[in-house]
Amino acid sequence: MGATHHDCLVIECSRGAAVESAHMVDAALVDASGQVVEAWGDIERFVYPRSAVKSIQVLPFFESGAADETGATETEIALACSSHNGQDAQVAAVRRWLENTGLKEQQLECGGHLPYHTETAHECVRRGEAGLAIHNMCSGKHSAFLVTAKILGEETKDYIAREHPVQQRVSAAIGEMTGWDISRSPWAVDGCSIPTIGLPLHALARGAANIADPSAQSSERQAAIARIRAAIAAEPFMIAGDGRACSDIIPALAGKAYIKFGAEGVFFAPILELGLGLALKVRDGATRAADTAIASLLAYLGLLDSTAQKNLAAYIETPLCNWRGIHVGTVRAVLEP
């Protein structure tokens, strides 16, 4: 059966009666063997997955024994897969996790910034606090890296380096799950200082498919994937936070799929119900387009019922409002049903 190939998905930002700006999006829907089921635009294009592959990057945390040894909770597993807002409950949970495993937040090497969540950032400013590494959107993932290194008796310092065993295991897992020979990949440094490995978009989608349909994986990896899927379903707030696409859309999917955002307009979505993987990249990197594109593609794939679509209206047809709250335009996908 041949794959359906569409033109690139276009996200239009209208103002009044005219389109003011537009974003081009490539997307691939792929099965666990790498077979393309449906494609939009150019799926051979290399993308840096950035934080979109956190649920692959966390696999060594389980396979090293670190998760079991430390009794990792669903909250901690979800945080390890998150790009969180730095909201109070998220920061407190990361702090507790580090304390309980005998680590210090000063050991985090992700770099500091004010919480992504505006109100929480303003609370820090009011208290005269600087942005810390624990507020970094990636502090949960970095905590899992630190815990793994510690449990394995590895040097924790410089765990972000490409040569460090922590990152060696992470990049091996990315290669295995995507079926892509990462020695052919461009490498770069991510926002949180770990390596990010360029892959064709279809390979990224295959990584998601191998989470949705892990039947070809080892039983140990299948067990890890089951725990990751359960934690993300149970703790969607921890994945991102208030006002963020991942946290709003995951509950609406009711277990049929999950999604994970990555910087520069990437989404990674294991479509659990179909045993397929979806990945997308906005060519210009805009978050507004990525959010609308993922919500629209999930609706297109029949994964959002009418109630869910109504609840997610702000993502599917995002109203643009000005400083007086006047509705001046709309962000929407051009996508035939």
Add this chain to the structure above:
Amino acid sequence: MGATHHDCLVIECSRGAAVESAHMVDAALVDASGQVVEAWGDIERFVYPRSAVKSIQVLPFFESGAADETGATETEIALACSSHNGQDAQVAAVRRWLENTGLKEQQLECGGHLPYHTETAHECVRRGEAGLAIHNMCSGKHSAFLVTAKILGEETKDYIAREHPVQQRVSAAIGEMTGWDISRSPWAVDGCSIPTIGLPLHALARGAANIADPSAQSSERQAAIARIRAAIAAEPFMIAGDGRACSDIIPALAGKAYIKFGAEGVFFAPILELGLGLALKVRDGATRAADTAIASLLAYLGLLDSTAQKNLAAYIETPLCNWRGIHVGTVRAVLEP
């Protein structure tokens, strides 16, 4: 002599050895009669000029007699043409201007927001202050609207409405300067609630050309244009503020041109030295691409000497740094000299 037509200008955002995201930019260089001199991409495409045409929108402030009647200073004229950061000196100057003309900041109808300048916004947060209309990037332009209505004895309330004589004069000036029949235009509501009128990109560039070469304009309009050009040259900080392309690039141009940003990736640039107008629009609306595109096109046109190019390196080849300050990539234009 035929115009040079190029493909659309591409702004590449690299990370490591690979391009991660890219932006497409249309641009037009036009003379005062509307003749196209050089073009990149599709210059027939309609764009909303947004704040890029503030130095046209301010013309009625002079032609109504309001500027002379109130003894408008260069600071006030620059603020009328600005999208300012809401920095202390800018807000104080707008406040003084309104007080001196017997107006209240509560009469501003642009809507409130925290200052665009992060440190100033944090100062407001520390003091427990909300974002006010006076902090709005457009409060200078709105002050000129209010002063004009007051001097002409018009109702000041609802001066933002399309039917109000203030906006009628502004849209007439846009039609005259661009040579475009605005009855054929899509209209929309801007971020600051006044109308924004869609124009083909070449018409927007012609508006800039008629500032650079005002010889076809009435002597009254020529006088207004001379004062606007002088104020922008004298007060570049007031046009935008610290860390902003307009304020950093205008002084480097040493009177050869000025530039004005508009939301969704627009620039408007009267090239005074050549008597031409340049306008550009990033198709996806990204500011990072607009800043790099305008700096690169000004360098391409020979308007930035080697010292100026060195001083503006952060716009021409913008380093992308991560949360630890590691240089991870670069934003640059793909533009043959």
